[in-house]
Amino acid sequence: MTDIPFVDHWYNVVPDLPGRPPEPRNSEGGDELRLIAQITPKGLSYLGLSRRRHHAIPDEVRQRYTDFGRPTPLTNAARLAAYLETPARIYFKREDVIPSGSFKINTALAQAWAARQEGYDGLVTETGAGQWGLALSVASAVFGLRCRVYMARCSYGQKSTRRQLMELHGADVIASPSQTTEVGRRLGAGEPDPPGSIGTAISEAVEFARDHPSFAYAAGSNVSYVYVHQSVIGIETARQLRALGEAPDVAVTCVGGGSNFAGFVLPLVYGDDAFEPRPVMFACESRTIPRLTEGQYRYDHADPGGLTPLVKSYSLGQSFQPPATHVGGLRQHNGSPIIGLIHSQGLIRARAYSEEEVFEAGRLLARLEGIFPAPESCHCVCGVIDAAREAAERREACVIVGCISGAGALDMAGYQAHPGRRDGLVQSSNGVLV
Ligand SMILES: *Cc1c(COP(=O)(O)O)cnc(C)c1O
Secondary structure (H helix, E strand, C coil): CCCCCCCCEEECCHHHCCCCCCCCECCCCCCHHHHHHHHCCHHHHHHHHCCCCEEECCHHHHHHHHHCCCCCCEEECHHHHHHCCCCCEEEEEEHHHCCCCECCHHHHHHHHHHHHHCCCCEEEEEECCCHHHHHHHHHHHHCCCEEEEEEEHHHHHHCHHHHHHHHHCCCEEEEECCCCCHHHHHHHCCCCCCCCCHHHHHHHHHHHHHHCCCEEECCCCCCHHHHHHHHHHHHHHHHHHHHCCCCCCEEEEECCCCHHHHHHCHHHHCCCCCCCCCCEEEEEEECCCCHHHHCEEEEEECCCCCCCCEEEEEECCCCCCCCCCCCHHHCCCCCCHHHHHHHHCCCEEEEEECHHHHHHHHHHHHHHHCCCECHHHHHHHHHHHHHHHHHHHHCCCCEEEEEECEECHHHHHHHHHCCCCCCCCCECCCCCEC
């Protein structure tokens, strides 16, 4: 790791994009845009609509970023490169070292700070696997706010440790679809134990915020102010690479709602910290939710209840029911206008990976580098491995940079479901102990 000056601003990519992201819209006869504006802290709405490139990080948020481990390290994965017999140099940005377990804290702290500034008592949100809910619970505790989390029912059972952690930080966690909202009762009707998704939880959180004005709605991904907050990851990475004298040829990460991708990859490609020539943007998704590789570019709601505005992006359809996988953080049927715009211009290389492949890649990273990635982050490891193998075929000493968006410690169930080899370390065919 190299010392870099503390990042004091967020970067808004919108003015530098190759076109204007399509505006969100109301559905016919609907008033979703006004509803979202009504339940979102004004400062965040403003940031989401801004056309300014740079926004100063408020002092109190900067202080909390430091408390929670920023800047995070950039690790040179030399043993992985040796194992893959690639001339490429591989780096990983390490959001997994954050004590609350993932990069989501970057926007959680900023949103909780904004809500407290504007006099709200609490925050309500949705969560899939629980990383976002946990980050918001922690940030709410830090800024003295209540926190209410609607958690996809299938994850509520699967990820009970993370639920207990949220509760430990003082959050109320409710399995979605639930009986506590009208939309939850509607979406859960007719099934004894509906698995739910991030989508059903969004519908419920939005309805709760609408009916409880002392609570603001907090969004974990997808929306542009979250992308702005997450830019701190990419700006730090750009500075760390420059301090090492490196320029990335490929920037890889996983994509669900796209905030990790936008925060990590886009500042390496656009704006003041970007590299020339532009690195290839590589997005890795789950084969069970293949939005970018198989979805359609069209307007759709982000939630099956239809409470959120229509946004144009790659979608599998509002009624797409994601299977109950171990990659809860990627289980959503649509994405954001920013990622949609860039992908529609053919600027993103996208690939989908199976659960089998991703846990195998995670295990490899654990053995070779001592890094234990979250299931979502394992998708990035798959993409990095693909890019490194291609570099080996071309005999090209390129630089590949990936982002480990979170830690795997609370996701042992996924690793256990795909156990792989259990014996100790063995010598690979090229002599690397793995
Ligand atoms: C939420 C999450 C993701 C996915 O982020 P998006 O912004 O939805 O693309 C990836 N990794 C981890 C660890 C997460 O918590």
